[in-house]
Amino acid sequence: SVPKQHKAAIVQKEGGEVKVIDVDTPQKLERGQVLVKVLFSGICHTDLHAQIGDWPAHATFPLCGGHEGAGVVVALGEGADQFVKKGDRVGIKWLADSCLTCDFCRHGNEPNCQAAKMHGFTEHGSFQQYAVSFARHVTPIPDGLSLEAAAPLLCAGVTVWKAVKTANLTPGQTVAIVGAGGGLGHLAVQYAKAAGLRVISIDTGDDKQLLTQQLGSDHFVDFATEKDLVAAVKAKTSDGLGPHAAIVAASGAKAYEQALDYIRPTGALVPVGLPPNAACKYDIFFGVFFTKRILPSYVGNRQDAIESLQFAADGKVKVIYKARGLTELASIYDDMHHGKIAGRIVVDNSK
Ligand code: 8ID
Ligand code: ZN
Secondary structure: OOOOEEEEEEEOOOOOOEEEEEEEOOOOOOOOEEEEEEEEEEOOHHHHHHHHOOOOOOOOOOEEOOOOEEEEEEEEOOOHHHOOOOOOEEEEOOEEEOOOOOHHHHOOOHHHOOOOEEEOOOEOOOOEOEEEEEOOOOEEOOOOOOHHHHHHHHOHHHHHHHHHHHHOOOOOOEEEEEOOOOHHHHHHHHHHHHOOOEEEEEEOOHHHHHHHHHOOOOEEEEOOOOOOHHHHHHOOOOOOOOOOEEEEOOOOOHHHHOHHHHOOOOOEEEEOOOOOOOOOOOOHHHHHHOOOEEOOOOOOOHHHHHHHHHHHHOOOOOOOEEEEEHHHHHHHHHHHHOOOOOOEEEEEOOO
8 A cells, every 4th residue: 555655865956965855645646647666766867967956957846856766556547557557567767758749759759759757857756665657658667677677777778778779880880888887888888789889988997997898898998097089999990990989978078079089980979978068069071071970869768768678688788786775865976976886876765
């Protein structure tokens, strides 16, 4: 049975501290909504951007963050039974809901829907024991995949699988993954390998180098110690002309500075990481002359989510995570801010 109150990690105002408090559990759901008992949640750098308020777009406060939730459906609003039933294991992703009938939704560009709702941004998210979500957008979690290991796939996994598809490479081609040791990056390395690509991982430090090597990455370049990043990245390709694409999954602006320079002619820059106030200069002459493309990628649609989880259920992608308690969220944000987390952190909402 659904309790009257539950624990939730709440930030009262932008830039404020995150605190775990008791909140009322919604007893009545609107049409199409579901109540999910959220057992685990991954922590995405986006949650930190939202809390700090360093983006040009701002979240709604007070806010319960989190958009990598994994749990079980415990109550249904009217009409929700068309999509899910009580007891279903489902994921809560960034895209909470979209209209499904507009031009964008019809083309599978659900994140671009003008009526899009976002968990942990416009709607409360998964850093709580019971969360309201939307039946048609929750992601079924395949059997054989634990809720804990599934959680980070709901944002990091979906997003980088979509980015690999957006890069549109063929097996044997080379992709640079920038921010390869982070939450998104360490999964991007694995989806890229699963797609038959050669991978150059770019990040810093021994931990992240080791992690990316263990995940099958072919090369590592340390952005912090390498004096000539462009030359070093190009040197990792057999003809010395650079990777066919670079997927930038870093949260810092510096990651974008040289990516257009080290990708090869005809190559693609796939922006994914969202540092505030970042820009990359596209020189029209050389951009055209070398026919370089910029192909941004923003989370994914329902199908991308299902596909990204299936890779993990099939054992082709594995989330590398450390388990912590929801009450430790503030210190986890601090570690994330200082770039100390290799892979992902998953919080257990009961702790
Ligand atoms: O849909 C989207 N486009 C989307 C979805 C989810 C997340 C975008 N994001 C954004 C987040 O808001 C954030 O800005 O992607 C970024 C990365 O999120 P994350 O993977 O959750 O962050 P992390 O775990 O902190 O990893 C970031 C990694 O980047 C490295 C760090 O060392 C860390 O491993 N990094 C940095 I910061 N600067 C770098 C640089 N110059 C760099 N790696 C290479 N070169
Ligand atoms: Zn995210």
